[in-house]
Amino acid sequence: MPADATTTVQQLKEIMRAFVAERDWQQFHSPKNLSMSLAIEAAELMEHFQWIDVPASRQVKDEPAKLAAIGEELADVLCYALALSNELGLDLSETIRAKMVKNATKYPAAEFRGRYGKDDLPT
Amino acid sequence: MPADATTTVQQLKEIMRAFVAERDWQQFHSPKNLSMSLAIEAAELMEHFQWIDVPASRQVKDEPAKLAAIGEELADVLCYALALSNELGLDLSETIRAKMVKNATKYPAAEFRGRYGKDDLPT
Amino acid sequence: MPADATTTVQQLKEIMRAFVAERDWQQFHSPKNLSMSLAIEAAELMEHFQWIDVPASRQVKDEPAKLAAIGEELADVLCYALALSNELGLDLSETIRAKMVKNATKYPAAEFRGRYGKDDLPT
């Protein structure tokens, strides 16, 4: 069973909170700084896909070394997202569910099946 | 009790997976494209902190309208992270825990208390 | 003749400097803030290429409306780069030339023809 099946978001937030507290790093973890960190890590994740084309990027899941490296960058992104939610007191699960409800209204499944936004409408 | 206390990562992944499947959007969700989406949403999150200084960014948690807007952008970042983990078959909880163990070795608490990296060493 | 053939970098820096001075915006234009602005505009540029594949992105140069929109985003990126160089007192032409000399040493043409870095070596 994957760890994701039994791990709550709160447990991950606690791992991050403890790590930061043990190093007295809250002083650096202002929301402004953390938003930069998150964007920086997102860019490092992107580096793995910079020079390959779209179909090739679907193959990385079968290359264990690359997949592990990509997983580490994605973890970095998520750690900063957790740290930011800790600083801001955000309930991520609630926030994500509310946003997905909004997205479902914005993009009704029947209308947007197989395409994104107006620009992708067949003409 | 916050939803984060009872929501597993798997449950959030499933919300995203269902949303994408209902719209037949897997065709757009290549890892290359999703890495771009994640970086784009990280930039939109950053916009909220672009012109304010570091101390002011710590005050946004007391401004409900701003906090809600920031929460939505953070949700967008996380939704793409969930979508990417779905595409790549990554166990995020496992990946985050492994990375945090690595980080704890790289930044021993005793040595890095109150400072980041070599450059922050008092001289 | 394109304007690029007769426009110096200094002239573009002056346009930006005057614009900022007339609005008394130097107070916002700290290098930290400007580095965020530059990354935000780079993400907005990327949005135009988010959902299309690599070959399709080569076709946008033949679509005047898209090309104009992309040009505006690239202009935004460059305006912040000019603003940052104004704040830091950087000579961009000198800096670019020096970096390209370094790049030429790092990537000798004979060795890197048709490929990037070690990972792209044919095996």
Added chain:
Amino acid sequence: MPADATTTVQQLKEIMRAFVAERDWQQFHSPKNLSMSLAIEAAELMEHFQWIDVPASRQVKDEPAKLAAIGEELADVLCYALALSNELGLDLSETIRAKMVKNATKYPAAEFRGRYGKDDLPT
């Protein structure tokens, strides 16, 4: 006299064009890929300002080693902007001037002196 005073944008575009052609790298330089590269380099630039506060970021111009490192990252951003303009056939000087005219209309100096957008209006 700074090199910026005598260097045209076209000259910088030519440096980049020759570098790419000598390595046969046009095949990698699709607009989609270059938009990612530009965002990645913008993030690397941002790294220098990630953990310092806004006033401290104004001091880096007096620290030659840091300034040189920042200049290199800014050069990387600009080189990809030049490469992208080469691929798309964009006249950067024209594009920047047109955008600045638009900006001047959007942000009249009298109205926006000392503040950004509506949110910054004194209340």
